[in-house]
Amino acid sequence: MTVSKTRIQLVDVARQLFARMGVENTTMNDIALASKKGRRTLYTYFKSKEEIYWAVVESELEILLDMMRRVAEEDIPPEKKIMAMIYTRLDAVKEVVYRNGTLRADFFRDIWQVEKVRKKFDAKEMMFFKAVLQEGREKGVFQVDDVEMTAKLLHYCLKGVEVPYIRGQIGGNLDAETRDRYVSNIVLGALGGKRI
Numbered sequence: 521m522t523v524s525k526t527r528i529q530l531v532d533v534a535r536q537l538f539a540r541m542g543v544e545n546t547t548m549n550d551i552a553l554a555s556k557k558g559r560r561t562l563y564t565y566f567k568s569k570e571e572i573y574w575a576v577v578e579s580e581l582e583i584l585l586d587m588m589r590r591v592a593e594e595d596i597p598p599e600k601k602i603m604a605m606i607y608t609r610l611d612a613v614k615e616v617v618y619r620n621g622t623l624r625a626d627f628f629r630d631i632w633q634v635e636k637v638r639k640k641f642d643a644k645e646m647m648f649f650k651a652v653l654q655e656g657r658e659k660g661v662f663q664v665d666d667v668e669m670t671a672k673l674l675h676y677c678l679k680g681v682e683v684p685y686i687r688g689q690i691g692g693n694l695d696a697e698t699r700d701r702y703v704s705n706i707v708l709g710a711l712g713g714k715r716i
Contacts, residue, residue, distance in 0.1 A: 527565045527575075530555050535576045543573055574637055581641040584612045592648040598656030605652065606678065609645070613682050646671045 533555040537546045548569055552562045566572040591604045649671035656662035664670045 524565075526557065526561065528579075530557065530562060530565055531572065531575045531579050534572045535579070538573065538576060543569070548572075577637050580616050581638065584609065584616070585641055585644050587612050588645060588648050592652055598652055598659060598661050601652050602649070602656065602674075605648065606674075609678055610682065642675060646675045649674050 530551065534546070534551050537550055537554055541550070546569065548562055548566075549559060551569075551572065552559045555562070562572075566575065587608050588605060591601065591608050594601060594604070596604070646668075650667055653662060653664055653667045653670055653674075657664050657667060
């Protein structure tokens, strides 16, 4: 399915306005004016501000998925790949939160709706982890009996550390090398891989 350039532009303009002014303070008219499109054009693509807000959330998740896919496709050893995927995910979520300013408060306020939108993302992310875990198992790097369950656990563990990571409560007082060594030892140790 092809997404029109106009729709992409409207979502990007809305994201910028939501980040700067907040979702509640942004009107459909603000989005139409800032995008240099008429209200009729805006309403052709989106029935409400809430609908465009969720389109913004979905577009951010698509960007993150693309980043994860690129890491999963890299030609590097599975143990390095799994670590790169973990940091790519955590750093990308952190960057989205900081880039979107006031949008982050709205995003975390309606967590149940966020979870609904994230279902597609979650499934794809687990698929990426599963592929890397399987590759590592086949190469004898990871000692994982149930690849699917391990991928799910890894995914849910990362969801659980998103907020503390963003706030700097995890690894915030450590230099990058020490933090990476701790995380590598925990993750690779749990996967039966070689510790650093």
